[in-house]
Amino acid sequence: MGSMFSRLRITAVDRVSLRVGAGEIFGLAGESGCGKSTLARMILGFEEPTSGTIIHRGKDGQAIVGRKVWRKAGVQAVFQNPFETFNPLRQVERYFFEAVDNFQLADNKKEAKERIDATLQLVGLDYDAIAGRYPSEFSGGQLQRVSIARSLLNEPALLIADEPVSMVDASIRMSIMNLFRELVDRLGLGVVYITHDLATAYYVCDRIAIMFRGNIVDTGNVENVLMDPKHPYVKLLRDCIPDTDLAKRWTTKIQLSESDTEEYLRVGCKFAGRCPQVMDICRREMPLDIDINGEQVKCHLFQKAA
Amino acid sequence: MWVIKVEQLKSSYILDMFGTRKVVQAVNDVNLEIQENEVYGIAGESGSGKTTLVKTLFGDVQPPLRLISGKVKYRFDEKEVDLFALKPEERRAFRWSFISYVPQSSMSSLNPVVKLKGTFNDFLGSHVPQYGKKDMVESARKHLVDLGLPPNVLEVYPHQLSGGMRQRVMIALASFLSPRVMIADEPVTALDVVVSRGVLQLLIEVQERQQNALVMVTHDMGVLANIADRVGIMYAGKIIEEAKVEDIFERPQHPYTQYLINSLPKFGDKKMRESAPGAPPSLVDLPSGCAFHPRCRYAMEKCRAEVPVSEIVGEQHRVACWLVQEADHRHDS
Numbered sequence: 001m002g003s004m005f006s007r008l009r010i011t012a013v014d015r016v017s018l019r020v021g022a023g024e025i026f027g028l029a030g031e032s033g034c035g036k037s038t039l040a041r042m043i044l045g046f047e048e049p050t051s052g053t054i055i056h057r058g059k060d061g062q063a064i065v066g067r068k069v070w071r072k073a074g075v076q077a078v079f080q081n082p083f084e085t086f087n088p089l090r091q092v093e094r095y096f097f098e099a100v101d102n103f104q105l106a107d108n109k110k111e112a113k114e115r116i117d118a119t120l121q122l123v124g125l126d127y128d129a130i131a132g133r134y135p136s137e138f139s140g141g142q143l144q145r146v147s148i149a150r151s152l153l154n155e156p157a158l159l160i161a162d163e164p165v166s167m168v169d170a171s172i173r174m175s176i177m178n179l180f181r182e183l184v185d186r187l188g189l190g191v192v193y194i195t196h197d198l199a200t201a202y203y204v205c206d207r208i209a210i211m212f213r214g215n216i217v218d219t220g221n222v223e224n225v226l227m228d229p230k231h232p233y234v235k236l237l238r239d240c241i242p243d244t245d246l247a248k249r250w251t252t253k254i255q256l257s258e259s260d261t262e263e264y265l266r267v268g269c270k271f272a273g274r275c276p277q278v279m280d281i282c283r284r285e286m287p288l289d290i291d292i293n294g295e296q297v298k299c300h301l302f303q304k305a306a
Numbered sequence: 307m308w309v310i311k312v313e314q315l316k317s318s319y320i321l322d323m324f325g326t327r328k329v330v331q332a333v334n335d336v337n338l339e340i341q342e343n344e345v346y347g348i349a350g351e352s353g354s355g356k357t358t359l360v361k362t363l364f365g366d367v368q369p370p371l372r373l374i375s376g377k378v379k380y381r382f383d384e385k386e387v388d389l390f391a392l393k394p395e396e397r398r399a400f401r402w403s404f405i406s407y408v409p410q411s412s413m414s415s416l417n418p419v420v421k422l423k424g425t426f427n428d429f430l431g432s433h434v435p436q437y438g439k440k441d442m443v444e445s446a447r448k449h450l451v452d453l454g455l456p457p458n459v460l461e462v463y464p465h466q467l468s469g470g471m472r473q474r475v476m477i478a479l480a481s482f483l484s485p486r487v488m489i490a491d492e493p494v495t496a497l498d499v500v501v502s503r504g505v506l507q508l509l510i511e512v513q514e515r516q517q518n519a520l521v522m523v524t525h526d527m528g529v530l531a532n533i534a535d536r537v538g539i540m541y542a543g544k545i546i547e548e549a550k551v552e553d554i555f556e557r558p559q560h561p562y563t564q565y566l567i568n569s570l571p572k573f574g575d576k577k578m579r580e581s582a583p584g585a586p587p588s589l590v591d592l593p594s595g596c597a598f599h600p601r602c603r604y605a606m607e608k609c610r611a612e613v614p615v616s617e618i619v620g621e622q623h624r625v626a627c628w629l630v631q632e633a634d635h636r637h638d639s
Contacts, residue, residue: 031498139585169351170525171562174569174581196499199528203571203579227574240503242528244570246552249532254503 012038014214025184025191027201030211036194040160044077076151080163082143086135093130095150103154123149123179141172162194177204198241202226210234213263213270220295231299233271277301308381309486309519310363312338315376317362330589332358334543345513345520347530350540351586356523360489364407365389365397380404403433406480410492416464422475423460430482453478470501474508481512489521506533527570531555539563542587542597549623559625561602604629
């Protein structure tokens, strides 16, 4: 995937490979500008990759490639700010009826209503709670639940949730995270949870991929990736998250990065400019994925050992 | 010794919309003392009134925001000054020299069409009239070097800097006159984790060097756990609990604080977290009695009828909750 940006060609997502299974929550984490949203847009079929393929498995088990996958394979998205997801001047129920119409999920209005009610019950609401109401009449947390319900209408196989809780009040954030877990366990769908918040990612995800400047530098089980970080970048990230444990207050200082574009255009490992364990080879060659007990780490340090 | 004292402060946004008057009670009866040389954290959800509180502390009360009642006092040169008894010009003289402000979005506070050295001149020139333009730039450069920032940022426009660097320039600007109090309103919210750690690092370094009070507004409990000495928790315009940081995290008393602390995800602990039911109330139409009672699992008759008063429950620890107070009294007798 390439894009034009002030006459520079930036590879926003570079040689990324990953697999998301049914019934799992897959975290996609990284700082802003690391390419996680671009990757999500490609999975949703909004954007076509310059090279490489994205394969969805449809409900009948057939492989589906290309655009409009949201219709054919049932991929749905939940966005960051529910107040931007819905038009403030439209009643939210109209989105539901429209979706039922578009996917031909019901023959008449009564059936449609039943379908909508059943879907809303999955997220702890019901039809009466949304009937005739406008987005501004909901709280942020409620509206995000409504948005999740809307995406569940056509029984998707995969849900892409892009920062679904960062705009939700802190005191009810965890209830939305718990809802995702419940939905995955109950409906067996796959969820790609995109976030920069590693603490909630650790809480809810099964597997996680950490992105840095367009590359996935570390993929694996959350326990392995986050509790025993191997890649120096993941170590840095883990170190910079303010822990709520008072015994773990910061004592050391960190170095801040050079400009984004410079890091994107690096030839070798993109992290070489800041890495405390940098070697000669890191500046020349892009590291390959190294398998460490089922975890994929993109770092020359481990190549040497292996 | 306190540097800022707030007494029964009430300030509201008064809106006239198509003939109907709406009163948003953003700060509702707050008492607060900020001590010298401490990091005081104010935590709360969006819409709990934390930004309005620090705006009022800063003396920036402009319609539709209005001061309803109460006092804000500064201690300046051993004298106590009542902020809102001053004329606007006198109040302005305190800004940047006694109290300074680091806002959330530095992009909208730095003038985009002026190089940063011009901004330094605009902001601070009038406070040090003895400095000429040249001296000003010279001392600004010296200040930046002291803080470990590259001095050539003075020669560029704000858009040429990254978000983290802009925020660090704002901190340099705010600390230039060594104010006794620095207010930072969500200074790292828009930044990435690594960058935000760098910015927090600088804030703390400045605080330690200048030995002033830092008031930090944030909704990120992790940030507070890392840098605050004392924490005040706001809910619906009130400070419902205030304590030393270790008491807030290890012995929270108010049911809301307990929810807040217990719902924080922790590394290495995948235990199910529960969050408070319901949603925060609207500040236009507050519930009767304790504003948290509709969401509180311990709510009693008294909670619905009467607004709880703040009571001391330990060293530097106060809570506004009927439940805690009753338990305390039972304990005493």
